[in-house]
Amino acid sequence: MASSVSDVVDPATGRTVTTVPQLDAPGADAAIEAAHAAFAEWRRVSPADRGRLLRRFAEVVDGAIGELAALEVRNSGHTIANARWEAGNVRDVLHYYSAAPERAFGRQIPVAGGVDITFQEPLGVVCVVVPWNFPMPILSWGMAPALAAGNTVVVKPAEVTPLTAVRIGELALEAGLPDGVLTVLTGKGSVVGDRLVRHPLVRKICFTGSTEVGTGIMALAAEQVKRVTLELGGKSANIVFADADLERAAASAPMAVFDNAGQDCCARSRILVERPAYDRFLELLEPAVAAVRVTDPSDEDADMGPLISAAHRDRVAAYVDDSVEVAYRGEAPGGDGFWYPPTVVLPGGAGDRVWREEVFGPVVSVLAFDGEEEAATMANDTQYGLSGSIWTRDVGRALRVSRAVEAGNLSVNSHASVRYSTPFGGYKSSGLGRELGPDALDAFSETKNVFIDTEG
Numbered sequence: 001m002a003s004s005v006s007d008v009v010d011p012a013t014g015r016t017v018t019t020v021p022q023l024d025a026p027g028a029d030a031a032i033e034a035a036h037a038a039f040a041e042w043r044r045v046s047p048a049d050r051g052r053l054l055r056r057f058a059e060v061v062d063g064a065i066g067e068l069a070a071l072e073v074r075n076s077g078h079t080i081a082n083a084r085w086e087a088g089n090v091r092d093v094l095h096y097y098s099a100a101p102e103r104a105f106g107r108q109i110p111v112a113g114g115v116d117i118t119f120q121e122p123l124g125v126v127c128v129v130v131p132w133n134f135p136m137p138i139l140s141w142g143m144a145p146a147l148a149a150g151n152t153v154v155v156k157p158a159e160v161t162p163l164t165a166v167r168i169g170e171l172a173l174e175a176g177l178p179d180g181v182l183t184v185l186t187g188k189g190s191v192v193g194d195r196l197v198r199h200p201l202v203r204k205i206c207f208t209g210s211t212e213v214g215t216g217i218m219a220l221a222a223e224q225v226k227r228v229t230l231e232l233g234g235k236s237a238n239i240v241f242a243d244a245d246l247e248r249a250a251a252s253a254p255m256a257v258f259d260n261a262g263q264d265c266c267a268r269s270r271i272l273v274e275r276p277a278y279d280r281f282l283e284l285l286e287p288a289v290a291a292v293r294v295t296d297p298s299d300e301d302a303d304m305g306p307l308i309s310a311a312h313r314d315r316v317a318a319y320v321d322d323s324v325e326v327a328y329r330g331e332a333p334g335g336d337g338f339w340y341p342p343t344v345v346l347p348g349g350a351g352d353r354v355w356r357e358e359v360f361g362p363v364v365s366v367l368a369f370d371g372e373e374e375a376a377t378m379a380n381d382t383q384y385g386l387s388g389s390i391w392t393r394d395v396g397r398a399l400r401v402s403r404a405v406e407a408g409n410l411s412v413n414s415h416a417s418v419r420y421s422t423p424f425g426g427y428k429s430s431g432l433g434r435e436l437g438p439d440a441l442d443a444f445s446e447t448k449n450v451f452i453d454t455e456g
């Protein structure tokens with residue numbers, strides 16, 4: 001089934017830490033068929049028992065937080081503090097959706113001549129395709145509501161970051177989930193991922209990754225009218241009005257983009273500052289950038305670790321060529337890892353590549369704007385629409401600009417845009433559908449309508 005193995009590399013050192021099997025297409029087919037066979041039983045598990053199993057799964061994950069976090073530090077270069085939060089997020093998402101099976105209500109709709117009721121029914125085998133930037137949370141955002149709705153789940157982690165996904169698959173079995181209910185398949189996207197997208201027994205693809213791959217998956221899925229949820233790229237705006245608390249806005253701006261070394265689809269990588277506050281904001285931003293501790297990610301004090309690979313670091317560095325004005329940079333270690341310093345650039349205008357394209361690294365661009373209307377126009381001048389922040393003391397302006405910005409997740413005087421209890425997803429090329437929040441099961445269920453004649 002495994003045609004070969006691939007190396008797993010520690011991005012902080014560049015050294016291979018282990019290898020994992022690379023499944024081939026027949027191996028993926030066999031796993032999909034096993035997941036389909038398991039679906040027949042899993043959908044019949046009573047709602048209370050399904051909830052109980054998900055709660056037990058959450059507890060087993062809770063007991064493994066230290067182990068999962070250490071794996072993520074080594075495999076993905078995430079800081080230890082972030083990695084612990086990410087493992088805790090898996091636990092919390094499982095807990096949140098463990099309450100869902102017993103609340104997957106249908107409706108009774110008044111009609112003439114009888115009773116009309118609806119049922120929420122599972123789809124079958126659901127595939128969750130996970131990118132390398134947040135291997136644990138993104139896995140859980142698809143997996144937990146899909147399982148709660150009664151589907152079986154096949155997870156395809158990114159080729160370079162499989163370790164926590166493999167361990168979470170083992171923890172599911174330890175928690176008592178039956179064989180075949182959650183399966184983790186390691187291998188290449190172009191082989192295993194492609195097979196999952198094309199296989200007729202997979203009834204839904206929950207994909208997070210690049211807009212390019214997501215677009216191809218949507219086109220292929222259309223051939224089978226296969227359901228898709230897409231969470232794709234971003235180029236989010238951090239809009240700072242002159243009336244804002246500039247100290248807070250500047251102090252928080254670095255980690256709104258440099259967290260996870262900028263490898264975050266929600267990274268606020270475009271800072272828009274109202275012109276009267278522009279010089280002062282840049283003055284305040286400089287020490288905040290200098291204070292970002294870029295170091296060994298296993299260090300408890302690390303704010304930022306390395307990038308995921310040498311190739312990705314080269315891609316990021318190419319955005320800051322000689323034509324780009326660098327305002328200032330933070331520090332980064334040398335050595336064999338894939339390090340890149342936090343970098344603030346001042347583009348010549350909104351047409352510059354570094355302003356328009358998703359860098360997916362620790363590079364932030366700053367431009368000035370004049371007034372609310374221009375702020376929204378500049379924020380919306382992108383193919384993306386995932387998140388964004390608005391800094392102002394004027395509540396009316398905060399609401400007007402929130403309504404004007406075309407993005408799925410906005411925060412006012414804050415950069416927090418992801419919570420498991422609130423919906424998450426993108427406008428425009430940032431995606432299709434929503435994850436998390438109270439309605440997530442809708443994306444993993446069909447609605448069946450049944451009319452019962454009471455007159456005949």
Ligand code: TAP
Pocket residue numbers: 129130131132133134138156157158159160187188189190192193194197208209210211213214216217230231232233234264265358360386426430431
């Ligand atoms: P991709 O190259 O798109 O890879 C994402 C996942 O898709 C990986 O598991 C990959 O497997 C798999 N894949 C690749 N080709 C495939 C195919 N033909 N069929 C099925 N699966 C395939 O993205 P990435 O480089 O990992 O992640 C970076 C991008 O993801 C950024 O653009 C970022 O904005 C976006 N992202 C978005 C979000 C949200 S929530 N909107 C969150 C995180 C990341 P392999 O690794 O084996 O190639």
